[in-house]
């Protein structure tokens with residue numbers, strides 16, 4: 451009943467908004483008769499029910515990511531001629547061929563021409579030969595050393611074997627080069643999950659939106675993930691490229707797109723998986739908008755935390771070793787409880803103010819709130835969340851972020867931001883009663 455589309459019948463379009471006055475009155479009258487008082491005007495959509503029960507993240511299909519195509523060889527010992535990504539080392543060694551029309555290699559990295567960057571990279575960790583793997587949407591530069599890998603799945607082993615025939619499902623030690631491929635496979639999965647939530651096209655780009663007629667945001671070419679085993683090259687990299695106030699996994703947007711530097715060998719396996727999911731989500735989401743505006747920082751961070759936990763049943767940790775939650779102390783062990791405490795004490799931030807806060811200004815509390823809000827919005831209606839992301843990304847630059855969120859929320863969820871915030875608080879507090 452509440453899903454009935456009123457007015458001019460546009461699903462959530464505010465592009466036109468030229469509803470004749472007489473028609474508005476008629477719609478309003480129909481609305482009163484059918485579903486009670488519903489405000490009708492520009493861009494109105496049927497409001498979604500804001501009541502949510504349970505934790506949507508607990509019901510996720512943990513395997514529900516688009517499987518990327520398998521790499522295949524032209525003959526048993528021939529080169530790989532079909533793979534969802536390209537590896538510079540495999541190409542140099544004649545082990546992989548790039549099909550016609552595919553991206554030969556990233557032209558730019560860290561904002562510079564690749565040819566200029568390569569010698570610098572080779573010097574960064576002299577003991578490790580960098581592995582560079584790319585797709586149309588991302589580049590992984592790996593300075594990883596060989597290590598024990600405790601969580602290799604049989605499916606990952608099969609995929610790796612196309613490049614490295616010596617790998618078996620029981621392999622538990624991989625070379626640095628092989629680990630780079632493993633993270634490429636996992637990044638493809640994360641990308642598939644983001645593609646689903648943001649309803650991206652087959653090239654990983656935004657689909658056109660009816661939200662802001664005629665405006666298409668300029669996207670970055672792609673993002674870059676730099677993976678490190680050793681702390682000193684990691685420190686040298688971040689010192690050289692990032693501003694001192696850049697914290698944790700946020701990275702920075704350089705001339706070639708969003709860049710993150712990620713340490714992989716200083717924490718337990720589970721923490722590292724979370725860290726990679728967090729960092730890669732953040733950069734993959736940031737790719738879609740080059741100019742200011744778009745998704746507010748809290749939504750980017752919220753999405754990164756959401757995907758970080760997506761394949762993990764619990765949000766409790768013994769120790770905060772993943773390092774994804776900036777400002778968290780060892781004492782913070784249960785994220786859900788921390789959010790309940792935040793709401794119960796009335797210290798949750800107002801959504802408008804939150805939307806105007808840049809990433810660097812987000813406190814520990816705002817980050818927790820962002821994670822919970824994204825989970826809630828997705829749980830209420832994933833389709834509308836997708837539309838909300840699209841609407842925000844298609845908002846013209848220069849619109850006040852608070853106003854941008856209000857307009858986009860109204861056009862997708864059919865509610866004022868305050869009502870959504872109240873719905874979220876009710877949901878969070880209801881969760882605490884179950885305990």
Ligand SMILES: [Zn+2]
Pocket residue numbers: 537538539540581613627631
């Ligand atoms: Zn390779």
